[in-house]
Amino acid sequence: MEIVCPAGTPAALRAAVKAGAHTVYCGFADETNARNFPGLNFDRDEMRDSIAFAHDHGAKVLIAINTYPRAGDEALWHRAVADAAKCRADAVILADIGLLAFAHQNFPELRRHLSVQAAAANADIINFYGRTFGVKRVVLPRVLTVPEIAAINAETEVETEVFVFGGLCVMAEGRCSLSSYATGKSPNMNGVCSPASHVEYHEQGGQLDARLGGYTIHRVGKGEPAPYPTLCKGCFTAGSKTGHLFEDPVSLNAEALMPQLQKAGVTALKIEGRQRSVSYVSQVVRNFRAAVDALDAGRAMPEGMLVRLSEGQANTTGAYRKTWR
Amino acid sequence: MSQPLDDIPIFPRLPARFLRVAPLAPVALALNRLARRVARSHPSMFRRMGPHAHARFEIDPTDLPFVIVIEPRGGAPLVALSRQPKPCDARIAGPLAALLGMVHGAYDGDALFFSRDLTVEGDTSAVLALRNAIDAAELDLGAELAEALGPASGLVRRLTEFGERRTGVALSRHEEIETW
Numbered sequence: 001m002e003i004v005c006p007a008g009t010p011a012a013l014r015a016a017v018k019a020g021a022h023t024v025y026c027g028f029a030d031e032t033n034a035r036n037f038p039g040l041n042f043d044r045d046e047m048r049d050s051i052a053f054a055h056d057h058g059a060k061v062l063i064a065i066n067t068y069p070r071a072g073d074e075a076l077w078h079r080a081v082a083d084a085a086k087c088r089a090d091a092v093i094l095a096d097i098g099l100l101a102f103a104h105q106n107f108p109e110l111r112r113h114l115s116v117q118a119a120a121a122n123a124d125i126i127n128f129y130g131r132t133f134g135v136k137r138v139v140l141p142r143v144l145t146v147p148e149i150a151a152i153n154a155e156t157e158v159e160t161e162v163f164v165f166g167g168l169c170v171m172a173e174g175r176c177s178l179s180s181y182a183t184g185k186s187p188n189m190n191g192v193c194s195p196a197s198h199v200e201y202h203e204q205g206g207q208l209d210a211r212l213g214g215y216t217i218h219r220v221g222k223g224e225p226a227p228y229p230t231l232c233k234g235c236f237t238a239g240s241k242t243g244h245l246f247e248d249p250v251s252l253n254a255e256a257l258m259p260q261l262q263k264a265g266v267t268a269l270k271i272e273g274r275q276r277s278v279s280y281v282s283q284v285v286r287n288f289r290a291a292v293d294a295l296d297a298g299r300a301m302p303e304g305m306l307v308r309l310s311e312g313q314a315n316t317t318g319a320y321r322k323t324w325r
Numbered sequence: 326m327s328q329p330l331d332d333i334p335i336f337p338r339l340p341a342r343f344l345r346v347a348p349l350a351p352v353a354l355a356l357n358r359l360a361r362r363v364a365r366s367h368p369s370m371f372r373r374m375g376p377h378a379h380a381r382f383e384i385d386p387t388d389l390p391f392v393i394v395i396e397p398r399g400g401a402p403l404v405a406l407s408r409q410p411k412p413c414d415a416r417i418a419g420p421l422a423a424l425l426g427m428v429h430g431a432y433d434g435d436a437l438f439f440s441r442d443l444t445v446e447g448d449t450s451a452v453l454a455l456r457n458a459i460d461a462a463e464l465d466l467g468a469e470l471a472e473a474l475g476p477a478s479g480l481v482r483r484l485t486e487f488g489e490r491r492t493g494v495a496l497s498r499h500e501e502i503e504t505w
Contacts, residue, residue, distance in 0.1 A: 008457065009373075009457065009460060009461035010461065011460060011461050011462075011463050012460070012461075015430075037453055037457070038374075038375065038377060038450045038451075038453045038454035038457065039373050039374055039375070039377070039453055039454035039455070039456065039457030039458045039461070040453075040457050195450075196449040196450040196452075196453045197449070197450045199449040200446075200449065201444070201445050201446055201449065202446065203444050203446065208441070208444075220441075223441065224441070225439050225440065225441065226438055226439055226441055227439070228435075275435075276433060276435055277427070277430070277432075277433045277434055277435070277456075277460045278430045278460055278463070279427075279430045279431060279432055279433040280433040280435065280436065282430075283433075
C-alpha cells in the first residue's frame with residue numbers, strides 16, 4: 001500500500017521524502033486548502049522546487065485545493081488548479097463539484113482525487129464522481145468501518161485512500177460549522193478550523209484554559225494532557241455534569257488495522273498533520289513506511305511508538321471499529 | 326496525567342543560580358550577533374512570518390532565571406534579556422532543552438504542547454507563525470555559532486558535540502538520514 005504523508009513546509013516535504021513517503025500532500029499558502037495557518041504552506045516557487053525534489057527521489061506530490069470557492073472569488077481556486085498543473089503536481093485533491101468540473105474541463109491530464117471534505121461515503125456517489133469528473137481516487141471520510149470500506153471497494157473502480165494516523169474530526173467532514181459558529185471562519189470556506197487568531201490560552205497555577213472566539217472551550221488541570229483548541233474536543237459543564245460533548249481529545253491510530261485495510265482493497269494510507277513539525281513528519285512517516293514494508297513482505301509489523309505525538313496523548317481506531325454500535 | 330516527552334533535560338540548578346546574579350549584557354550581545362547572522366542566512370524565515378515578523382515575543386526558558394525578548398523586526402532582529410517579564414504580544418515558555426530541541430527539529434511543538442511541557446500565551450497566530458517559520462528554516466544554531474567564530478569554529482563544533490553527548494540537549498541540527 002502507498003503511504004500519503006503531510007507537509008506544511010518545503011522542509012517537511014523533504015523530511016517526508018527522506019523518511020520514505022511514497023507520496024506527499026501539501027497546499028498553497030492561501031484559502032484554497034484546509035490547513036491555511038500562519039507561517040504554513042508553499043508559495044508557487046517553493047511548490048515547483050519541492051515537487052522537483054520529490055520527483056528526483058521517486059516520490060509523488062498531491063496538492064490539496066480542498067476548500068469550497070467563495071462566490072465571486074472563484075478565480076483564486078481556478079488559479080490554484082492551473083498552478084498545480086504548471087508545477088507538475090501528480091494530482092490535485094478537490095472537494096467542490098464546480099472546481100472538479102473546472103479541473104476536468106481545463107486540465108484533463110491533471111489527475112483528480114476527491115478530498116475527504118467531500119464526504120463521499122458510499123459507492124454510488126464515488127462512482128458518480130468517477131464517471132462525471134474522472135476522479136481516480138477518493139479519500140474516504142472517517143465514518144466507515146473496515147467491512148463498509150470493503151463493500152465500497154467491491155463496487156467501485158475508483159481507488160480508495162483512508163486516514164490511518166492523526167487528528168480526528170467529528171465525522172461530518174466538509175459539513176462542520178462548529179468553528180464557523182464560534183469564530184466566523186471555517187475549514188470548509190477559509191481553510192481554518194479554530195483559527196489561531198481566535199484562540200487564547202491562559203495558564204494559572206498549573207490550570208490551562210483554552211478560549212475560542214471568547215468562549216472557554218476546555219480547562220485542564222495541572223499535569224493533564226492538553227488538546228487542540230477545537231469546539232469538537234471541548235469539555236463543557238451542564239448542570240452537574242462535565243464532559244466532552246462531541247468527542248474525546250484523542251488521535252486516530254489505525255496502524256494495527258493495516259492488514260485488514262489491505263484486505264479491504266484500500267490503495268493508500270493517509271497520515272494527517274500538515275500543521276505539524278518536521279520532527280513529527282519524520283517520526284510518523286518512518287514508522288508507517290516500516291509498517292507498510294513489513295506488511296508487504298509478510299513480516300510482523302514493528303510496534304509503533306507514536307502515542308506521545310498524539311493529541312491528548314491517547315489513540316483510538318475511530319470508526320474503523322465502531323464499538324459504540 | 327500527561328507524559329513528559331522523553332525526559333527533557335532540565336538546566337542544572339547550580340549554574341542557574343549563578344545566572345541570577347551574573348551580568349546578562351554579554352549574553353545579550355552574543356545573542357544579538359547570532360540573531361543578526363541567522364537573519365542574514367535565513368531571510369525567508371521573516372517572509373514566512375508575514376505580518377507577525379513585527380510582533381514581540383517573550384521566550385521564557387522556565388529553568389533559567391531570565392526571559393529572552395525577541396523582536397524579529399521584519400529581518401533586523403533585536404534580542405534582549407530580562408530578569409522580569411516584559412510586555413509582549415506572545416509568550417512561549419518551557420525548559421531550555423525543549424525550546425532548543427524544537428528549533429533543531431528534535432521535538433514536535435504540538436507534542437510538547439499536548440504533554441504540557443510547553444506553554445503558549447498571548448497572540449496564538451504570532452506563535453504559530455514563529456514556530457512554522459523556524460521549523461521551515463531548519464535552523465542550526467550550533468553551526469551558526471561555529472561559523473561566526475571563524476578560526477575557532479572547529480573547537481566550537483567539538484564543544485557542541487561534547488555538550489550534546491553530556492547533556493542530551495539538541496544544541497545543533499542533525500541531518501536526517503535518508504532511509505529509502
